[in-house]
Amino acid sequence: MLVSNKYSKEKAVIEDSSHEGTSRIRVEFDKGELRKVEPKAATLFMGGG
């Protein structure tokens, strides 16, 4: 929501992790658009209210 609204004109880097273990996940958005997901095996859902 923040990426698509409040920060929709900015670049946002999100750092997260798998809940099951210790793998990191990194996602980059630029102006609300998804630019990069690492690792590529991460499943990304886009949606929301």
Next chain:
Amino acid sequence: MIDSVFGVSRNRAIASLTLAICFTLMPATSQTAFNPQTAATSETELSPQEKKVIEHLLGVWGKDNSVTSVDQAMEAVGLRPSDETRFRLGQHIKQHPELHLVIRQWGWETLVLTPNEKLIARAIINAARDQKPAPVLAEIAKALAVSQSDVERGLVMLERYQILKRDESAGGAGYAVAAPHYLNWHPRLDFIFHRMAISSGGNTILTSVN
């Protein structure tokens, strides 16, 4: 609105969840050896600069689902990175859940630990929870893509917070879970982080969201 949500599998619903990640991973394993430190139990007196960090956190927590962490707040107020300072601030937050609803709602661990420390905790706790051999230092370092000295630093911090305790009989890195309740935490919710760095007009805003 777009939620950037990575396939998440959480059994406990979190209505305000903005980001969720579901990523199947290999359980980390590893082993370590390093210096013990005692956990501070007395009331933590904060310096004026440290109080600014707390004031910053109290000002941002809860806004836009913020669960901004201590290290992010230290950077925001221009405080030099320091494990010792971060620990003092963390102890203060741990000792004062009355300061803010976010502490009581998300737990002090969510706010005071760094991502590395959270992942190290998971590596040790998940192994104990699953009754698997404790991971060795090198395994944790590899799983987290950090140096072994970074893992050692994290283990020291987790010991100081009394989340882990030195226990040579535990094997692996030589640490065991200090507080049994961590073994019973919901596996999908323990030691989580969703950090954001927003570049805006030459500035970078650091935050964490729930």
